[in-house]
Amino acid sequence: MGDDRDDADLVAAAATGSEEAFRALYRAYVRPVYWLAHGLVGSAADAEDVTQETFLTAWRKLPGLQLAGDSLLPWLVTICRFQCANRVRRLRREREHSAGTVDETAPDTVDVAELVVGRDVAERIVAAVAGLSALDREIFRLCAAEGHAYQAAAEQLGVGHGVVRNRLSRIRTKLRTELGTETA
Missing domain, CATH: 1.10.10.10 (Winged helix-like DNA-binding domain superfamily/Winged helix DNA-binding domain)
Incomplete structure (x- = not known):
């Protein structure tokens, strides 16, 4: 990160309400979270929404977070994947109930095994990069x-x-x- 503090310090500061610390975490991880979301939901607009929902959820849950490891990324990946799953289910429901044309680009299902594997891969990437x-x-x-x-x-x-x-x-x-x- 451009900030001299590591993720644990930034998480601790953000958990006590430091918007500056949270902004530093956001800047560090917004791109990987966005690209993960884009890969799962398939559209830029939905990926942007999921990314914002991911960071909003993270902000709300930071006070209770015990960071496991040196990076916040695996935790954000987990939140992002659940937000994507929720988005895909909602899009599917909307598609099923709409009288208009069907959006064939929206995924039909969410693979729970893929969510678990994705988290494992993210954690392994963080460990390898370390x-x-x-x-x-x-x-x-x-x-x-x-x-x-x-x-x-x-x-x-x-x-x-x-x-x-x-x-x-x-x-x-x-x-x-x-x-x-x-x-x-």
Whole structure:
């Protein structure tokens, strides 16, 4: 994060009502949460709504949260997946009760096994990223989690564009290998 505090410090501050700390958490995780939501609900508008609902739920539940690990992301992923499941059910009900045309792009079902597997994968990604060098963690955070372009990340980190591009490629390969997946 751009903030010098880690997630545990920010969660503790946000839990006591610090909007500044919550904004720092939001900035750090809004993109990965949005892309997860988009992948599950299939539309930008619904993904934006789910993302906002996810962070609203997180804000309400922070006072009782005991952060397990160094990152808030696995917890946010879990909230996001449940918000997506709720959204998909609501869209399906609306589609079934509407007299208009059917939206064939909306998912018909929510796979509970996929929700559980998704949480496991998110936790494994967080653990794998934690084992990277400090520079590689920052490159992953900036490019993969926050969506910065290579050049923007390079400028922020004080390294060359090629360094960011090459290291991110190696990081993704390492994550795919460690996770046994093709989607890191």
